[in-house]
Amino acid sequence: MQATQERRTEILMPDAVRQYVLERRDFQRLLDLLIQRGYEVLGPTLRDGAIVYDVVKSLSDFPVGWTDEQQAGHYRVRRRNDEALFGYTVGPQSWKKYLHPAEVRLLTAERTGQTFRILNNEPAPSRRALLGVRACELAAITLQDRILQGDRYRDPIYAARRQGVFIVAVNCTQAAPTCFCTSMGTGPRVRGGYDLVLTELVGPGKHEFVIEAGSDAGAEVLADLAPEPSVATETVRQEAAAAVEHATSQIQRRLDTTGIRDLLYEGFDHPRWDNVAQRCLTCANCTMVCPTCFCTTVEDVSDVTGTHAERWRKWDSCFTQNFSYIHGGSIRSSVKSRYRQWMTHKLAFWIDQFGASGCVGCGRCITWCPVGIDITEEVRAIRESPASSKKGNHGKP
Ligand code: SF4
Ligand code: SF4
Structure with missing residues (x-):
């Protein structure tokens, strides 16, 4: 008991960033601990040929031994030759499905005779732990935090869902050909904003996680883990660093962000x-x-x-004609104007609005575009032939 208390103090006080080793056979204990603490744990599962996020209660819910293959307009899952739990990159869904859901009922109204009454909104969501958040996804959550609760307007739906979320991040140890987080400065190593972060190490005769706390809440969970994880040796720490470095070296896709705001503003009429x-x-x-x-x-x-x-509030898209409908019609009736709006908003207007790019380099839009349009390629094409048509319009659609 005394030893446990000493260890808890050691974790919480002097060295919150110390790394520990959690054996694969003890991973269920981490899940159980989060569930015991009242969290609904959400993590990766395999469903309908894709890795998607859902409630996870045991290791059998995870995509054990599965990975994903991604290219522009292409996604497949296939077996790995090991039993990795996080041996994939990112699937079609992001965590925004929980924090900023696709459909939310804002209110219900009932009429009785000549009067009507507004009924209560949806109940508050359960306390959630997000397990398996990648660096690019954490960067996206940080952006949505800024926009939906930290900026001039606060979305109470997002804020209620975001409050008290416990984040278990996972450092990427492999990258997909569609990833370009290194260009956007978001990955593949997780840099902050998590409660716990894991690096999975799988090899001959070994399967373990290097685990590290990033908050007091994370340190408390770590301290309560039993059996007590051992402190990671220098060798194991180096192995974990090398595994993430391996993912970095796999990332070949690039998006050159140099002067991108002005490039896109000035390229408003680019062919x-x-x-x-x-x-x-x-x-x-x-x-x-x-x-x-x-x-x-x-x-x-x-x-x-x-x-x-x-x-109901529902996700909308600047690619639909109705999105820009104002009195008299849609102001972006052409496909050209809608694609330009999307890409220029992501990579240029956002910088003016929110002080950061709207792209975290996850590559999903490349993978899930049915015709394989690649945002990095579109930027490259504009950069490589800086239009003779540099009229620039600076924010007008
Ligand atoms: S624009 Fe594409 S690559 Fe960038 S964050 Fe969105 S889906 Fe990911
Ligand atoms: S996914 Fe591809 S085809 Fe669909 S709207 Fe986006 S860029 Fe166009």
Whole structure:
């Protein structure tokens, strides 16, 4: 008992960044501990041929021994030759499905005679732990924190869901060909904003996690883990660092962000927008899978008797014609204007609005674009032939 107390003090006080080793056979203990602490634990699962986030209660819920193959317009899962729990990169879903959900009922109204009453909103969400958050995804959550609760306007729905979330991040030890987090300065190593961070080490005769706390809440969970994880030796720490370095070395895709804001503002009339418009289907997949896109619309629906009505908030996309509908019509009626709006907002307007790029380099929009349009390639094309048409419009659609 005394030894446990001493260790807890050691973790919480002098050296919160000390790394420990959690054996694979003890991983369930971490899950159990989070559940015992009242968290609904959400993590990676394998469903319908993709790795998606869902409730996880035991290791059998994880995509054990599965990985993903990604290219522009291509995604497949396939078996690995080991039993890794986090041996994939990112799937079609991001954590925004929990923090900024696709559909939220804002209110319900019921009519009785000539009066109506507004019923209570949805109950507060459960306390959640997000398990398996990648560096790029954590960067996306940080951006959405800024926009949806830290900026001029606070979204109470996001704030209620975000409050008390416990984040277990995972350093990437492999990258997909679509990843370009290194260009956006977001990964593959997790830099902050987590409660615990794991690095998975799988090899002949060994399967373990190097685990480190990033907050007091994380340190408390670490201190309560039993059996007590051992302190990572220098050799193990170096192995973990090398595994993340391996992921870094795999990342070949680049997005040159030098002067990108001005490049896109000045390239407003670049012929490349016509080129991409011939390929883009305006399906909106890219905005749906993007972990930072946050636009929504509001819809009212009622039953046929007119006694019950509901107001819903739903994800919207700048790729739809209705998105820019104002009195008299849509101001972005062409495909060209909609693709340009999306990319220029992500990579230029965001810098003015929020002081940061709207892209974290996760690569999802590349993978899930049915025609394989690649945001990095589109930027490169504009950069390599800086248009003769440098009219610039600085924010107008
Ligand atoms: S860029 Fe691709 S994913 Fe995005 S709207 Fe166009 S076709 Fe769909
Ligand atoms: S724009 Fe594409 S690569 Fe960038 S964060 Fe969104 S989905 Fe990921």
